[in-house]
Amino acid sequence: MGRSPCCEKEHTNKGAWTKEEDERLINYIKAHGEGCWRSLPKAAGLLRCGKSCRLRWINYLRPDLKRGNFSDEEDELIINLHSLLGNKWSLIAARIPGRTDNEIKNYWNTHIKRKLFSRGIDPQTHRPLKSTTTTNSTNNKNSRLDTKRSPDFQLEEQNYSFLQVQPEFMISHMIKKENNSSIIKVGGSSDSTEDSNSSSGVTTELEVYPDHKLVNLELSIGLPCESLVSSINNLKQAKQQEQEEVVTHQLFETSTTPTSSAPVSVHEAACLCYKLGFKNSQACSSCNAMEKTVTSDNLHRFY
DNA sequence: AAAGTGGTCAACCGCTCAGCT
DNA sequence: AAGCTGAGCGGTTGACCACTT
Known part of the structure; x- marks a missing residue:
């Protein structure tokens, strides 16, 4: 034009x-x-x-910009946010006061990428480097419809694909918290080269939440349970329109450093729900109707 | 001391999107 | 509905600097 x-x-x-x-x-x-x-x-x-x-x-x-080096806490926050949001620098910057998207993007490319490589983690997939090849092939398969499969199977596979990668993904981005203890450990495994599933003893995500030994760091991803089934049904109805995939981001926030002397800012919980693939992204309406509670951990959660 | 190399980051480019007419 | 415009985003570039040879 x-x-x-x-x-x-x-x-x-x-x-x-x-x-x-x-x-x-x-x-x-x-x-x-x-x-x-x-x-x-x-x-x-x-x-x-x-x-x-x-x-x-x-x-x-801008007067509210925070100049100077990134702290370790900011590093980890950026890594966590990037694992959820990808190269959405503006969204990441919105969660980090005083930092700009450009600054974070530069910092990612010059520092964090290297940092993750040194940890044996692929900065794009946030998975161990040794499994990147197979991971990528799996992701590519999921991100693009395999025309040899039946349409119904394709839709279900697409819709569940985030659950399939979820256990390993979640474990590496959760705070492991001892029961009744303020001591927390970041990450599911102290050895990043070790298989996170086997080291953590957590085999599926169903075992993650119920036992409360793992609590959400500040970010989580996944469909609300009750909306999952209806989402699948909606997807099936929409399949005649075009290929699509649904990714729901549910963002919880709490302090990453409870022992820090700095004041902890606890924000309102925000639900970032995006329906990728639709012409106009719309917020997940079901989340608006959900009840928000604040747990004893200062976690804001939707139920 | 000079040249080469690599890292950093401010700035630019090209594109998309939403709102308006 | 289509076109136009402003705003914003992510990727890329290039100037500058520090370090190495």
């Missing part, structure tokens, strides 16, 4: 921002607030593209 450029490139500066440009941008936004980036450069007297102004403000000039 073709689009007009967001600005007249021949009349705009590019490259690094000068101190004067920064000051102009800061002063303008302080006076007029964010928004209307297209008209901002002219109004602020800047020879910059609106997109460039927005990026400079969001990634560098």
